[in-house]
Amino acid sequence: MDIPVVDSKISPERAHAIFQQEFFPHMDAMYNFALKLTNDEDEAQDLVQDTCMKAYRFIHSFEPGTYAKAWLFRILKNNFINDYRKKSRGPSKVEFEWVEQSITGDEDSEPAFQADLQAETVNEMLGDEITAAIQALPVDFRMIIILCDLEEFSYEEMARILNIPIGTVRSRLHRARALLKVALSNYAKTKGYV
């Protein structure tokens, strides 16, 4: 077993207490995020486990009382980008770029379309169907939808987690939702919801 190098100023007892009080309450959210990013249960489990080990390794940089969930999500996201993204089953970077160009052309532009979708149709859809539509999105769009709509982070927190300007958070979120609505609208038509 690799023993993480850790700041000796944090005692093992203190580290244990921080995990119990601050980190473990967010395990469901972390697993949810990891699963949506990797699209694979085994990889999601590995990603969450690696994230916890990294959280322990860097626990000296966590300030108790600050937002532990955002701190953990940032580690998880970096871990995913550095170690898991290449092997994830999600769309490739090439597909992502193609979709980005097909929507607008640059980060600050508006989506070029509106989906033909009604609230009632969304209400009738099952969770698995909506999850499948989210997981079909390019990973950067998937990530921002989960952070905002599932985990309810603020734009400022998302900007910190994703390390992007807040204006990019707004435009990326807007376009992610536009893409999701188009995907759900197409799905609804094929399944006879509309």
Place this chain on the structure above:
Amino acid sequence: MKTNCTHQKECLQLIQRILDKEATAEEEARFLANKDQCLPCQEGYALELSLKKAIKDKCSVSCPSDLFTRIKTKLFLVLILISILIPLFC
């Protein structure tokens, strides 16, 4: 009641900011006052709200209990090892 919104792009952005709790109180009040008179804004608001609610309510999964146990065990072992090793090197 308007059946065509001339500011649809701006209204859609505002609707999303309102539902994300990122709009100012003035922006929200202005939109809500206008919404009753504009059908596309009403429908847009209902769609964005239902989508956000569906993602929140229907797309969550729980962390598998064996994963949680495995992580706790691994951390516990690491902490025990560190507790044993620290006195040897200090």
